[in-house]
Amino acid sequence: MLCQVCLCCLFFSRGFYSCRWTESNNQNRKGRWLSLLVVTLMSLLSLCWLYICFAISNDQQNVNEVLFSKLKKWANYFLVVVIISAVLASYCILLLLFALIQVALEEQLHLHWLHKIIFCFCVIFITALASGVSTKGPEEWPTVLTLLQATAPFLQFGAVGALTLLSPFVFHRFHLAKTRSKMVIAGMFLAVSAAIFLCPLLIHSPCLIEVQELPEKPKLIGHRGAPMLAPENTMMSFNRSLECGVIAFETDVQLSKNRTPFLMHDHGPDFLLRTTNVNSSSFNNSADLTFEQLRTLNAGEQFLKNDPYGTVSLLSEEEKETVRKQTIPSLLDLLDFAKQHNTSVIFDLKNKETEKNDTNDTVKTILESGIPQNLIFWLPSKERSVVKEQAPGFIHVYENETDLEKNNGSHLNVKYSEIKMKNISDLRKRNITVNLYVVNERWLFSMLWCAGASSVTTNACHLLKEMERPDWVMPRSTYLITWILVDISSALVMMALFHWTKHNLRHNADGPSNDNEQEVFLTRLP
Known part of the structure; x- marks a missing residue:
């Protein structure tokens, strides 16, 4: 039964990935890993861009208005961009999944030319849009950093889980590699693991506070x-x-x-x-x-x-x-x-x-x-x-902190991306009224609430008025304990997977019928 499942997975993954339904005789391992690297990088690129789109969605009306002023025709241009970005990200992730299935089953990776064309389109599409944001709306980039503050704790947990799931593929490659290659693989894996495990040391979110310390809801x-x-x-x-x-x-x-x-x-x-x-x-x-x-x-x-x-x-x-x-x-x-x-x-x-x-x-x-x-x-x-x-x-x-200080003012009105979260808290401690504009998304309103904003200018007053508390508030001590437990659990699981892959490869190498079983498996493929 298990063999039939493997057969089915390999059949569809090979067909989708390379449009070949039979095994290739080409055994170029370097080409296989290069192909996997390209697909992985494209998946990360498309996901990062989709994440940026999610951050910019707070200002999507601004995007549509700017494009209307150029094209003189109204449409939800931002929604079109998001849909295309989501399709490209889903496509790249699905391709990566099939590639990992083939690697797990010791299959060669032959990236079809159609995928290469789509990858080129993806790179051009993302590069053009990112350039447009940098040229016409550079103030949007700080919004991405704000979203990182809002989601970093959960992204770290997700990254630890993804690293744990992918580790068997790395260990499998490590055990098959020669000594020099083993050093490279081990070094890269340990560096990535350390970065993911220790990144909470750099995470500073205003919502990592005690519930009783939560400021009053912004007007x-x-x-x-x-x-x-x-x-x-x-x-x-x-x-x-x-x-x-x-x-x-x-x-x-x-x-x-x-x-x-x-x-x-x-x-x-x-x-x-x-x-x-x-x-x-x-x-x-x-x-x-x-x-x-x-x-x-x-x-x-x-x-x-x-x-x-x-x-x-x-x-x-x-x-x-x-x-x-x-x-x-x-x-x-x-x-x-x-x-x-x-x-x-x-x-x-x-x-x-x-x-x-x-x-x-x-x-x-x-x-x-x-x-x-x-x-x-x-x-x-x-x-x-x-x-x-x-x-x-x-x-x-006043529209900036410089003019506020110069005129000894007590009211500040500034775009949310042009002020640091810590500055909001510091100004509020000095009884400065801080209004941020234009805030439409729940996650952003939650962040500014935690930071202590006095009020926000919004298009979505009917949605924000229903919020009784930020989307999440977590005591820093709770987050630190959770972080440590997740990291330790992941490390223990990966140690077990390391020994399991090593034992499995040794068992297959020592098995007397290994070659015959491989031949039988391959002959059953279409």
């Missing part, structure tokens, strides 16, 4: 409202974010031709294409249109058409009808709504080239609205001194 700020539940920067969106219990509305302000502040993120050429029913590129900036003209545009149909977050199906028919009626709101509309619900407002001025004039008109609108000044978080950095004179009650928020 939520609605990024352009609740854009997963309603069209961004519309009154429906801000109303939906209010249902999430947000403490502030985050938005973007531009000024129209007749100097009326209104809410819209996109600016410059084609600023209306993504979020309104304008299909032409005849308007280059907000100053081309009066607010009365802007108000006539539909700000909801594109949300239903593009379904940017894949959430339209969650809306009722009544909610979809409300979406279709959305228009571009003025800043005054939002201020009145915020005043009514005693909710703060934080915004940025999008037209940097006219920010001085925009600042004056915006401050004037805020003061005329009658909203309490302490509900306004003032973020724009230019003309800050003038704003302090005109509206001394505004709460000033």
Whole structure:
């Protein structure tokens, strides 16, 4: 029965790997191990890229918006990249599995030319995308390091398990090798094992704390409202974010031709294409249109058409009808709504080239609205001194630690990837309010929660509000004990496997019918 299973495994692994259904007479061992090395490296490369995609998924909307600005057509480009990456990773891992089966059964490895072509495509695909991230979004790389902090303890346990499972193949090769080769194999295996076993010494995650030391849950700020539940920067969106219990509305302000502040993120050429029913590129900036003209545009149909977050199906028919009626709101509309619900407002001025004039008109609108000044978080950095004179009650928020220290500020608003976790904790100990943006994924919110963030700006307020605690919190002492026990268990299992493979090879070599059994096994292959 066992022999039949081996026969079946070998049949399919040989067919998938090399598209050969019979044994080859070529006994080139160097070629076999080189082929295995290539497949292993490609599996690691594809897995690493898939891991990077998982990290970047928090900012997938940014990726889609950037590509929309280039291609002028909306699609979930990031999802396409993830699907292709997942397919390539699955393909490489399956190929590696079949390669290990053939090695275990002493079969030669002949990598088919089709696999080589796919490998070349995989390398080009990953290299091109990684280059694109480095060029257009270098701030994403720190996110990968943050994800490592979140997953490192579990990755280490998984790496120990994988090392243990693969060790019989290494031991088998070791026992068959000559003295010089044995030294190389032993050295490499011991080096990799030491790195995997001891890497927890370098793991420092903010969630490795006692449960009673867990900081208060970060408050939520609605990024352009609740854009997963309603069209961004519309009154429906801000109303939906209010249902999430947000403490502030985050938005973007531009000024129209007749100097009326209104809410819209996109600016410059084609600023209306993504979020309104304008299909032409005849308007280059907000100053081309009066607010009365802007108000006539539909700000909801594109949300239903593009379904940017894949959430339209969650809306009722009544909610979809409300979406279709959305228009571009003025800043005054939002201020009145915020005043009514005693909710703060934080915004940025999008037209940097006219920010001085925009600042004056915006401050004037805020003061005329009658909203309490302490509900306004003032973020724009230019003309800050003038704003302090005109509206001394505004709460000033700074975009980096340097400006915060220079102005003796108490509020910091920074992208989560631009600040170290330890710095968050240190700032909070000094009673500095730290807001991080834009946080959408549970794992990232959990990390920032453990680190002590005061609040986060999010697209997913309806999801984060349901979290009662971080995804995981583990006392460091518990982690250290688990780490040591896992390493010891793995070492003991590998020692047993080392002696087992040695004994098995010696037994097969000494067996009188070994050659005959091998001949019988091979003749049964197709």
